[in-house]
Amino acid sequence: MSKTIVVAHQKGGVGKSTLALNLAYRFSQEMKIALTDTDPQGTLIRLKNIASGLNIMTHDEAKKNNKKYDVILVDTPPYLSEKIPTIFSEADFVLIPTKAGVPDVMAIDATIKLFKEAQKNNNKLLGGIILNMVKPRTSLTFFAKEQLYAYNIPILGQIGDRVAFNNTFLSGGIFTSEDSQAKQEIELLATEILNVLK
Ligand SMILES: Nc1ncnc2c1ncn2[C@@H]1O[C@H](COP(=O)(O)OP(=O)(O)OP(=O)(O)O)[C@@H](O)[C@H]1O
Numbered sequence: 001m002s003k004t005i006v007v008a009h010q011k012g013g014v015g016k017s018t019l020a021l022n023l024a025y026r027f028s029q030e031m032k033i034a035l036t037d038t039d040p041q042g043t044l045i046r047l048k049n050i051a052s053g054l055n056i057m058t059h060d061e062a063k064k065n066n067k068k069y070d071v072i073l074v075d076t077p078p079y080l081s082e083k084i085p086t087i088f089s090e091a092d093f094v095l096i097p098t099k100a101g102v103p104d105v106m107a108i109d110a111t112i113k114l115f116k117e118a119q120k121n122n123n124k125l126l127g128g129i130i131l132n133m134v135k136p137r138t139s140l141t142f143f144a145k146e147q148l149y150a151y152n153i154p155i156l157g158q159i160g161d162r163v164a165f166n167n168t169f170l171s172g173g174i175f176t177s178e179d180s181q182a183k184q185e186i187e188l189l190a191t192e193i194l195n196v197l198k
């Protein structure tokens, strides 16, 4: 039975697609992965014939063939689409990326509300918040963490603001880059998620 990991936050541009893509590259080193795009922008589905070695498809396609995959990794749009409650209700893990900016952290409320709502009927559902695009030496990160602790959802470390991540859409993922810190951050995030799902 495959595990479903959903990357969601209603705020645009927080790194949902970037993290979904790089986690897919990382997980596919050891597992069979379906990467699904439920965002009408089609950020990931457009990479279908470019991202070598990844199985990128619609969410329905992955669900139909779920026995073929160990993990279904789901990218979602920057708004609370009507599909989200169903996707959360079938998921094993929701990863909520956020930037450490004040508007980003404030916007997280609605996504967390849906996540907690889904947990009431889906008792296997776990989740975590990941701070993304963290700039060095900023007190904003401290502010963001203070706000996020209140939600009582694990905070899974952080991902730096690194040019290497901008390049991952066309370069074959962070593991083809020279940025060892960026690689380590994705490695740590992947390990944390897999440990929780075991
Ligand atoms: N850690 C990072 N460091 C630097 N740039 C990043 C990082 N994460 C994402 N980006 C860049 O930020 C932009 C937005 O990222 P991405 O498209 O993944 O966000 P998103 O949440 O999927 O956006 P949308 O809500 O529009 O789907 C992209 O240009 C991406 O390359």
Ligand SMILES: [Mg+2]
Residues within 6 Å of the ligand: 016, 017, 018, 039, 043, 075, 076
């Ligand atoms: Mg996206």
